[in-house]
Amino acid sequence: MAANSSTGSATEPPGLETQWREIDNLNQQQLRAGDSWYLLDKRWYDQWKEYVHAGDQNSSSYPGKIDNTELYEDLESYHLKERLSENEDFVLVPAEAWHKLLSWYDMMDDQPPLERKVVDLPSTVKVEVYPVEIYLCLSSNMESTVSACFSRADKIREYRLLMDRKSIWTLKNRLRNLNMTVLDACLTLKRHFYWIFGIYMEFCVSRRNSADEDSYRGPPGVCGLTNLGNTCFMNSALQCLSNTPPLTEYFLRNSYLEELNFTNPLGMKGEIAEAYADVIKQMWSGRHYSVVPRVFKTKVGHFASQFLGYQQHDSQELLSFLLDGLHEDLNRVKKKEYIELRDADGRPDQEVAEEAWRNHLRRNDSVIVDTFHGLFKSTLVCPECNKVSVTFDPFCYLSVPLPVSKERVMEVFYVSLDPTAKPTQYRLIVPKAGRVIDLCTALSQATGVPPNQMAVADVFNHRFYRIYQADESLSCILDRDDIFVYQLSSGCVDQEGEEVVMAIYMRERSHYRDYGSGSNSYSTSLFGHPLLISVPRAQCTREDLYQLLLKRLAGSTDTNSQDATDGDQSAGVEPSGKEEEDEDEDEEEEEEAASCAQANKRLPGRRRYTERQKKALFTIQAVNSNGTTERGMGEADAQPYIAIDWDPDMKKKYYNENEAEKYIKHQSMDVPHQQITVQLQECIELFTTVETLEEENPWYCPTCKKHQLATKKLDLWSLPEVLIIHLKRFSYTKYSREKLDTIVEFPLRDLDFSGFLLKKTVNSTEPPCRYDLISVSNHYGGLRDGHYTSYARNKDNGQWYYFDDSKVTYAREEQITSAAYLLFYQRQDKIRQPSVPPPVPSSSQPENHVSSQTHDGMDGASSCVSMETD
Numbered sequence: 001m002a003a004n005s006s007t008g009s010a011t012e013p014p015g016l017e018t019q020w021r022e023i024d025n026l027n028q029q030q031l032r033a034g035d036s037w038y039l040l041d042k043r044w045y046d047q048w049k050e051y052v053h054a055g056d057q058n059s060s061s062y063p064g065k066i067d068n069t070e071l072y073e074d075l076e077s078y079h080l081k082e083r084l085s086e087n088e089d090f091v092l093v094p095a096e097a098w099h100k101l102l103s104w105y106d107m108m109d110d111q112p113p114l115e116r117k118v119v120d121l122p123s124t125v126k127v128e129v130y131p132v133e134i135y136l137c138l139s140s141n142m143e144s145t146v147s148a149c150f151s152r153a154d155k156i157r158e159y160r161l162l163m164d165r166k167s168i169w170t171l172k173n174r175l176r177n178l179n180m181t182v183l184d185a186c187l188t189l190k191r192h193f194y195w196i197f198g199i200y201m202e203f204c205v206s207r208r209n210s211a212d213e214d215s216y217r218g219p220p221g222v223c224g225l226t227n228l229g230n231t232c233f234m235n236s237a238l239q240c241l242s243n244t245p246p247l248t249e250y251f252l253r254n255s256y257l258e259e260l261n262f263t264n265p266l267g268m269k270g271e272i273a274e275a276y277a278d279v280i281k282q283m284w285s286g287r288h289y290s291v292v293p294r295v296f297k298t299k300v301g302h303f304a305s306q307f308l309g310y311q312q313h314d315s316q317e318l319l320s321f322l323l324d325g326l327h328e329d330l331n332r333v334k335k336k337e338y339i340e341l342r343d344a345d346g347r348p349d350q351e352v353a354e355e356a357w358r359n360h361l362r363r364n365d366s367v368i369v370d371t372f373h374g375l376f377k378s379t380l381v382c383p384e385c386n387k388v389s390v391t392f393d394p395f396c397y398l399s400v401p402l403p404v405s406k407e408r409v410m411e412v413f414y415v416s417l418d419p420t421a422k423p424t425q426y427r428l429i430v431p432k433a434g435r436v437i438d439l440c441t442a443l444s445q446a447t448g449v450p451p452n453q454m455a456v457a458d459v460f461n462h463r464f465y466r467i468y469q470a471d472e473s474l475s476c477i478l479d480r481d482d483i484f485v486y487q488l489s490s491g492c493v494d495q496e497g498e499e500v501v502m503a504i505y506m507r508e509r510s511h512y513r514d515y516g517s518g519s520n521s522y523s524t525s526l527f528g529h530p531l532l533i534s535v536p537r538a539q540c541t542r543e544d545l546y547q548l549l550l551k552r553l554a555g556s557t558d559t560n561s562q563d564a565t566d567g568d569q570s571a572g573v574e575p576s577g578k579e580e581e582d583e584d585e586d587e588e589e590e591e592e593a594a595s596c597a598q599a600n601k602r603l604p605g606r607r608r609y610t611e612r613q614k615k616a617l618f619t620i621q622a623v624n625s626n627g628t629t630e631r632g633m634g635e636a637d638a639q640p641y642i643a644i645d646w647d648p649d650m651k652k653k654y655y656n657e658n659e660a661e662k663y664i665k666h667q668s669m670d671v672p673h674q675q676i677t678v679q680l681q682e683c684i685e686l687f688t689t690v691e692t693l694e695e696e697n698p699w700y701c702p703t704c705k706k707h708q709l710a711t712k713k714l715d716l717w718s719l720p721e722v723l724i725i726h727l728k729r730f731s732y733t734k735y736s737r738e739k740l741d742t743i744v745e746f747p748l749r750d751l752d753f754s755g756f757l758l759k760k761t762v763n764s765t766e767p768p769c770r771y772d773l774i775s776v777s778n779h780y781g782g783l784r785d786g787h788y789t790s791y792a793r794n795k796d797n798g799q800w801y802y803f804d805d806s807k808v809t810y811a812r813e814e815q816i817t818s819a820a821y822l823l824f825y826q827r828q829d830k831i832r833q834p835s836v837p838p839p840v841p842s843s844s845q846p847e848n849h850v851s852s853q854t855h856d857g858m859d860g861a862s863s864c865v866s867m868e869t870d
């Protein structure tokens with residue numbers, strides 16, 4: 001053991017066989033959240049294994065000191081190389097094993113140990129080899145960023161700490177739930193991190209390189225789909241379909257080849273079916289960690305141009321297109337005959353339903369019909385002549401409505417006129433279909449300030465993103481917007497009875513002039529919160545404004561330390577070569593202020609102003625809505641915008657940012673935010689509730705011979721083997737677009753439809769109508785910027801998996817929660833028992849991209865889960 005003796009820190013290792021036994025035993029440990037595991041270079045570990053197995057203390061396979069050199073990017077930063085994979089580049093050993101090895105063999109040079117924590121994520125417990133690396137920057141200054149690593153399981157409050165107070169403010173409002181994990185925040189706010197608060201996020205997750213794929217022999221179907229750029233909606237729908245056993249088996253046994261319909265004018269010449277078959281075959285080959293569905297994506301875009309490009313889409317729309325496309329491409333009916341539809345005319349339902357289904361099959365007969373098509377009854381009643389029209393129509397999925405709340409909870413910051421009062425955060429209940437004035441009225445009840453003395457604005461990046469009019473719809477305001485409501489002054493209206501509402505921005509000048517822009521002016525950056533104030537027209541002079549703003553900033557400026565009257569010239573003068581007091585420039589600035597804020601009268605008392613400015617804390621500048629002085633924005637008639645410009649030294653001296661960022665929580669914020677929870681069954685009931693047709697979509701009554709607003713009732717008649725339920729979370733009306741975040745509880749097993757089916761079971765040979773969940777398409781986030789993933793149960797081994805684009809992780813049944821959007825249920829009599837035993841994951845058998853995880857079998861106690869979004 002000469003190689004070890006020099007360090008002195010190593011202890012004499014036990015015999016080789018004991019070494020192996022001890023380490024091997026420790027390596028069998030289960031992963032527990034919070035535990036530390038250590039990365040060990042795979043080659044060193046293999047060498048050690050060979051050594052201990054050789055049983056010869058003097059053998060040439062002695063591994064030497066532990067050497068992780070190959071795992072580090074360099075030997076200075078000791079950053080872990082990207083894209084290392086477990087059991088290829090490194091092995092993971094539990095802390096105890098690591099310490100033993102370290103004491104026996106010591107470590108090369110001064111290499112730091114590669115300690116990593118076990119994290120408990122929604123779908124898996126694993127060693128987080130690569131924490132999330134987040135680049136933080138302030139405002140939109142992408143030049144200087146600080147990078148920091150966080151665990152996916154960290155809470156948002158932990159990473160607030162690293163940030164400047166300004167950003168804490170922003171973050172607090174964007175991410176109200178500070179107990180949210182970094183993972184959740186990534187999912188829900190993915191894109192906003194880039195532009196809303198200028199924080200750039202990047203995930204440093206391990207990615208397998210393609211060379212690994214040759215050797216991968218994972219369970220068939222446990223395969224990710226690469227995101228080609230906002231294609232998670234497609235991947236999510238594909239995973240649900242891929243895990244629909246009858247459909248996938250149909251493709252895997254090549255039955256589709258005999259049924260490709262090249263002549264169907266409604267089809268796509270078999271091309272969609274073939275492209276889909278290719279993807280499914282690759283996914284179920286067991287050879288790939290992840291498949292790149294590029295050809296499939298191109299085909300889809302070719303036949304449905306709305307899916308061209310790389311915008312985010314609705315996974316349900318894609319699914320609907322795909323089910324239709326596959327059906328027509330695989331339609332066994334080569335020549336569709338014309339069938340005249342007969343009205344029920346009082347015939348018994350059974351007869352009419354059978355006729356309708358027969359007629360449907362005469363034109364539509366495919367694996368899609370076999371698997372997904374059901375029949376519902378639609379009853380229309382004319383309000384005038386009471387004519388009843390009954391039809392039976394096939395469906396491919398059920399779009400069920402969610403109960404809509406008529407109210408909405410909004411959180412706003414109220415800024416009162418009192419300059420010493422901190423902004424106060426209120427939680428208000430407003431009518432969902434209300435207008436901005438309704439928000440003011442609700443706030444008025446809490447503050448006592450009349451609603452007409454309030455101005456409402458969306459604040460973003462230290463400026464006004466939008467200033468709302470009282471009659472604007474509240475649907476313009478998203479829950480994540482930072483809404484500020486400003487109290488406007490009253491009682492100080494001038495003779496003309498007019499006040500001007502001015503938008504005030506805070507800016508800090510840089511120390512240097514920005515010669516590059518050609519404007520020979522100082523570059524500025526916005527900071528703090530903007531203000532909306534109302535100013536009597538007569539007081540729109542620069543001097544009056546200065547005094548007004550000085551008073552208004554009393555809560556955050558420290559004027560006591562400034563002697564404004566003793567003629568201390570240095571206070572307002574910039575340190576070097578500054579020509580602000582130069583009269584020409586001063587005049588220029590005034591003109592700018594006057595021309596933009598066109599409500600201004602010609603500024604009187606310019607001389608006095610000039611003198612005063614020498615002692616001023618800040619200067620005033622007319623700007624555009626972006627807070628810059630660039631002209632030609634076509635804002636002549638718009639809101640006047642004024643910037644308060646601070647010299648950096650003055651700001652440091654007199655402006656108390658700490659005070660300015662403080663705010664108070666009103667007690668309304670303590671009232672817990674009540675989420676509405678509904679049962680899936682209630683949504684199905686809503687689907688079958690009588691409704692009156694809307695004016696845009698009347699029914700032509702054959703008796704009255706005119707369009708009527710008939711009442712309509714839908715009933716389920718017969719259900720398919722695989723029932724897709726689409727939760728109508730996206731509500732698009734003429735007036736609003738919104739995503740409903742209602743929590744829907746749905747059963748994993750034994751969803752019983754017998755109560756919903758109109759057709760009563762006549763004999764025992766008919767299949768029961770109990771269903772088990774087989775897959776879920778999830779949607780996280782808002783209307784335009786969400787992320788889709790899916791949960792699905794593997795048909796062969798019965799294990800649930802979580803599919804997030806190219807990543808696949810184990811899922812436990814009780815984790816199938818939150819954000820469900822499409823639910824796939826299979827009828828129990830068609831569900832086959834797993835043909836292979838469920839996998840026994842261990843740290844040495846990675847599942848797709850999972851480093852390691854524990855396994856929770858199929859014996860999960862909960863059979864009912866809840867879901868929510870955001």
Ligand SMILES: [Zn+2]
Nearest residue numbers: 382385701704
């Ligand atoms: Zn009628």
